[in-house]
Amino acid sequence: MNRQNTEELSRAEDSKNRILLAAEQIFSHKGLDGARVDEIAAKAEINKRMIYHYFESKENLYVEVLRRNYNKIYNLTKEAIVPGAAPQENAERALRRYFYFLAQDEEFVRLVSWEALQQGRYGSKVLPELLYLLQEDLGQILREGIEQGVFRQDLDIRHTLLSIHALCHVYFNRHDMVQPMWPTDRMSEDMLESRLQHILDLVFHGILSPTKRADFSK
Amino acid sequence: MNRQNTEELSRAEDSKNRILLAAEQIFSHKGLDGARVDEIAAKAEINKRMIYHYFESKENLYVEVLRRNYNKIYNLTKEAIVPGAAPQENAERALRRYFYFLAQDEEFVRLVSWEALQQGRYGSKVLPELLYLLQEDLGQILREGIEQGVFRQDLDIRHTLLSIHALCHVYFNRHDMVQPMWPTDRMSEDMLESRLQHILDLVFHGILSPTKRADFSK
Amino acid sequence: MNRQNTEELSRAEDSKNRILLAAEQIFSHKGLDGARVDEIAAKAEINKRMIYHYFESKENLYVEVLRRNYNKIYNLTKEAIVPGAAPQENAERALRRYFYFLAQDEEFVRLVSWEALQQGRYGSKVLPELLYLLQEDLGQILREGIEQGVFRQDLDIRHTLLSIHALCHVYFNRHDMVQPMWPTDRMSEDMLESRLQHILDLVFHGILSPTKRADFSK
Amino acid sequence: MNRQNTEELSRAEDSKNRILLAAEQIFSHKGLDGARVDEIAAKAEINKRMIYHYFESKENLYVEVLRRNYNKIYNLTKEAIVPGAAPQENAERALRRYFYFLAQDEEFVRLVSWEALQQGRYGSKVLPELLYLLQEDLGQILREGIEQGVFRQDLDIRHTLLSIHALCHVYFNRHDMVQPMWPTDRMSEDMLESRLQHILDLVFHGILSPTKRADFSK
DNA sequence: TATGAATGAGCTTTCATTCAT
DNA sequence: AATGAATGAAAGCTCATTCAT
Numbered sequence: 065m066n067r068q069n070t071e072e073l074s075r076a077e078d079s080k081n082r083i084l085l086a087a088e089q090i091f092s093h094k095g096l097d098g099a100r101v102d103e104i105a106a107k108a109e110i111n112k113r114m115i116y117h118y119f120e121s122k123e124n125l126y127v128e129v130l131r132r133n134y135n136k137i138y139n140l141t142k143e144a145i146v147p148g149a150a151p152q153e154n155a156e157r158a159l160r161r162y163f164y165f166l167a168q169d170e171e172f173v174r175l176v177s178w179e180a181l182q183q184g185r186y187g188s189k190v191l192p193e194l195l196y197l198l199q200e201d202l203g204q205i206l207r208e209g210i211e212q213g214v215f216r217q218d219l220d221i222r223h224t225l226l227s228i229h230a231l232c233h234v235y236f237n238r239h240d241m242v243q244p245m246w247p248t249d250r251m252s253e254d255m256l257e258s259r260l261q262h263i264l265d266l267v268f269h270g271i272l273s274p275t276k277r278a279d280f281s282k
Numbered sequence: 283m284n285r286q287n288t289e290e291l292s293r294a295e296d297s298k299n300r301i302l303l304a305a306e307q308i309f310s311h312k313g314l315d316g317a318r319v320d321e322i323a324a325k326a327e328i329n330k331r332m333i334y335h336y337f338e339s340k341e342n343l344y345v346e347v348l349r350r351n352y353n354k355i356y357n358l359t360k361e362a363i364v365p366g367a368a369p370q371e372n373a374e375r376a377l378r379r380y381f382y383f384l385a386q387d388e389e390f391v392r393l394v395s396w397e398a399l400q401q402g403r404y405g406s407k408v409l410p411e412l413l414y415l416l417q418e419d420l421g422q423i424l425r426e427g428i429e430q431g432v433f434r435q436d437l438d439i440r441h442t443l444l445s446i447h448a449l450c451h452v453y454f455n456r457h458d459m460v461q462p463m464w465p466t467d468r469m470s471e472d473m474l475e476s477r478l479q480h481i482l483d484l485v486f487h488g489i490l491s492p493t494k495r496a497d498f499s500k
Numbered sequence: 501m502n503r504q505n506t507e508e509l510s511r512a513e514d515s516k517n518r519i520l521l522a523a524e525q526i527f528s529h530k531g532l533d534g535a536r537v538d539e540i541a542a543k544a545e546i547n548k549r550m551i552y553h554y555f556e557s558k559e560n561l562y563v564e565v566l567r568r569n570y571n572k573i574y575n576l577t578k579e580a581i582v583p584g585a586a587p588q589e590n591a592e593r594a595l596r597r598y599f600y601f602l603a604q605d606e607e608f609v610r611l612v613s614w615e616a617l618q619q620g621r622y623g624s625k626v627l628p629e630l631l632y633l634l635q636e637d638l639g640q641i642l643r644e645g646i647e648q649g650v651f652r653q654d655l656d657i658r659h660t661l662l663s664i665h666a667l668c669h670v671y672f673n674r675h676d677m678v679q680p681m682w683p684t685d686r687m688s689e690d691m692l693e694s695r696l697q698h699i700l701d702l703v704f705h706g707i708l709s710p711t712k713r714a715d716f717s718k
Numbered sequence: 719m720n721r722q723n724t725e726e727l728s729r730a731e732d733s734k735n736r737i738l739l740a741a742e743q744i745f746s747h748k749g750l751d752g753a754r755v756d757e758i759a760a761k762a763e764i765n766k767r768m769i770y771h772y773f774e775s776k777e778n779l780y781v782e783v784l785r786r787n788y789n790k791i792y793n794l795t796k797e798a799i800v801p802g803a804a805p806q807e808n809a810e811r812a813l814r815r816y817f818y819f820l821a822q823d824e825e826f827v828r829l830v831s832w833e834a835l836q837q838g839r840y841g842s843k844v845l846p847e848l849l850y851l852l853q854e855d856l857g858q859i860l861r862e863g864i865e866q867g868v869f870r871q872d873l874d875i876r877h878t879l880l881s882i883h884a885l886c887h888v889y890f891n892r893h894d895m896v897q898p899m900w901p902t903d904r905m906s907e908d909m910l911e912s913r914l915q916h917i918l919d920l921v922f923h924g925i926l927s928p929t930k931r932a933d934f935s936k
Numbered sequence: 937t938a939t940g941a942a943t944g945a946g947c948t949t950t951c952a953t954t955c956a957t
Numbered sequence: 958a959a960t961g962a963a964t965g966a967a968a969g970c971t972c973a974t975t976c977a978t
Contacts, residue, residue, distance in 0.1 A: 184458030620894030666888035676838030
């Protein structure tokens with residue numbers, strides 16, 4: 065009985081998962097309005113009815129997909145911070161981790177972007193966590209760096225966080241711009257690393273404290 | 283007869299314009315799939331039938347809106363370049379102009395973003411112009427700066443252009459992130475200027491050539 | 501222009517009417533849940549879409565049908581009352597009128613019955629008018645009759661009204677009981693008149709005041 | 719093994735009963751079309767599948783519920799007839815019994831009404847029994863009364879039976895009319911008794927033979 | 937006997953598009 | 958040039974019913 069229950073449960077759990085996975089792909093590519101429930105059902109290889117059984121509505125399924133995705137970054141940067149390490153080192157580690165997380169999961173990037181355009185109507189319940197992450201973890205690194213005199217004293221932390229976010233996302237986001245700019249495969253190891261290096265370059269040599277640089281006469 | 287024709291024509295022009303304006307607003311806020319032809323007709327205060335008369339289909343109207351918007355930046359940065367002026371000065375002028383152009387026309391920003399997510403399916407015919415602008419005009423400034431030794435010799439122009447784009451757009455794009463980060467009105471003069479200053483800071487002190495800065499030991 | 505408008509309007513009005521008529525028939529026979537929008541559209545010889553254009557939802561169409569039907573009895577009994585005439589005469593006239601109104605419009609009877617079973621969920625907004633009619637008009641006759649000593653002093657007006665309603669409706673309502681009880685056509689002139697006579701008999705000789713009858717020892 | 723079988727059987731009986739009870743409630747409130755199999759299963763606290771196991775289909779379950787209900791009145795009035803008692807006394811006893819039977823089991827009333835509206839499509843197999851009851855038992859009393867000269871010679875038995883039925887049912891049927899007419903609880907002891915008294919009054923003083931009343935000049 | 941998961945057919949509703957004037 | 962009315966195709970969603978265990 066117990067085993068049977070377990071089996072049953074796992075079958076249901078499996079179906080739910082297949083739906084979520086299919087939905088994730090389709091929502092991330094076509095958005096909420098562009099996605100078709102039939103298409104999701106077909107991709108999940110399940111009867112459309114089950115989608116409503118498990119998620120009640122298309123909109124709700126979308127929110128669930130969002131929630132699942134936002135959860136992915138919960139523990140992402142936390143681990144990146146090594147207490148006692150140099151702020152610059154911590155920052156680079158966190159940034160690199162963030163960048164490669166996005167590289168690994170373009171669907172996440174796209175979902176976040178759809179949400180942004182839809183004015184966060186659906187994800188607003190789950191978005192704050194993303195901001196929390198950026199502001200608390202990455203922000204913490206920046207604050208420490210400023211205190212220790214490694215980063216510029218006049219650094220605007222919030223703008224900097226937004227900029228880091230932008231510099232990473234744009235590469236995965238703006239498919240349409242990136243593709244025509246480079247002949248190489250956008251997602252090749254080399255290309256990724258070169259983009260990350262550019263970001264680190266840009267970010268650090270903009271945020272390094274004046275004492276680290278002799279001439280800061282703008 | 284002639285006068286009547288003129289009147290008719292101008293009335294027609296007017297109708298067409300009202301449709302385009304209404305469409306622009308609605309498409310920019312809801313995307314192609316989210317927009318409703320009825321809504322556009324209502325906003326344009328015109329009979330729905332006229333939309334098909336003038337534009338043949340919803341999709342076509344969308345492309346027309348895109349084209350109109352991409353045209354806006356044709357002459358944007360060209361004027362920003364003052365031949366003979368210092369590259370840094372030219373770059374700042376162009377960047378400022380670009381940033382305030384976006385600030386003035388958020389609908390443009392949003393339309394471009396929708397397009398990006400839709401994999402440039404509709405705007406692909408018109409997008410190249412945007413890239414042209416960035417690569418030719420702003421890119422030209424960067425190239426000159428490198429040649430003149432003002433900007434770093436190892437600067438990746440393409441990445442830099444993409445980054446500038448990202449740093450500007452993100453502020454108008456990610457409504458959902460920006461709003462909760464600052465208490466002040468996102469579009470107030472002060473906030474806009476502070477964002478622009480941050481971008482200039484970040485960009486320049488990352489791209490200035492090593493000779494301009496004493497210590498560039500990365 | 502004006503004529504065109506009139507024509508257009510009447511065409512729309514006509515469509516709306518066709519929908520209402522078709523809906524009335526189908527709702528009255530199958531109820532709200534049993535009715536199919538497709539069936540209504542087919543019967544109205546109109547595109548299903550128009551139903552939603554004019555009535556917004558199936559439920560709303562149902563309410564509209566109810567309203568239309570309840571309106572039918574607005575002026576029904578009012579005209580039956582001849583001021584100054586004997587209460588018994590007025591009552592008979594009103595009752596006869598009511599009975600033949602139901603006979604003429606079985607759909608009305610059925611709609612009212614569906615509503616009753618659905619606990620007046622949809623018609624509750626419109627039902628009060630029906631009650632008003634019974635209580636004000638027919639009730640007025642009864643009150644006068646009591647005052648004039650023609651009807652029993654202890655007559656419960658509300659119960660009597662309810663009973664009159666029941667005695668009339670049951671004949672058109674309980675198709676399933678009536679049909680097997682009589683060999684003749686339920687709706688033939690003779691049958692209708694015999695039913696009405698029975699009702700009048702039952703009602704009057706129950707409500708006539710004791711002074712009109714020698715022995716009222718129950 | 720035997721005991722287990724017994725247990726299984728009684729458990730089965732119990733399940734069947736729970737289903738029937740739940741179905742009765744839901745069908746009586748929402749009708750065949752309005753009822754949901756899921757809802758019935760939930761109310762019966764049983765797996766939906768069992769409904770099909772025991773009853774094969776929703777429609778079949780409905781018929782079973784009807785049959786069960788119609789059976790309730792089998793022996794209802796039979797016992798009411800006391801041979802040799804005065805017809806009026808017997809009639810009153812039967813009528814009272816019928817009225818309070820309905821009062822006790824409103825679900826029965828509602829089911830009968832749904833059936834009537836659905837043109838007796840499903841109950842036609844079981845309805846005759848109800849008619850039998852009325853015509854045989856109550857009808858018998860009326861016939862005796864006429865023979866004995868207690869009831870009017872010109873009394874139409876069938877119409878009278880139909881009327882009695884209507885006068886009783888309407889009170890439990892037309893929830894929507896009754897509720898707004900009285901401030902008191904519709905089902906309170908006082909209200910029920912007052913309704914019954916009204917019916918008896920109405921019925922008897924309409925059907926009592928002329929010899930029992932001094933003046934029957936219609 | 938009992939169950940959780942699944943299904944297909946069909947429902948209400950929506951939408952871009954076209955007809956008739 | 959302009960409009961109100963109408964449409965077909967397809968969307969989201971629901972339901973009675975059955976499968977697998």
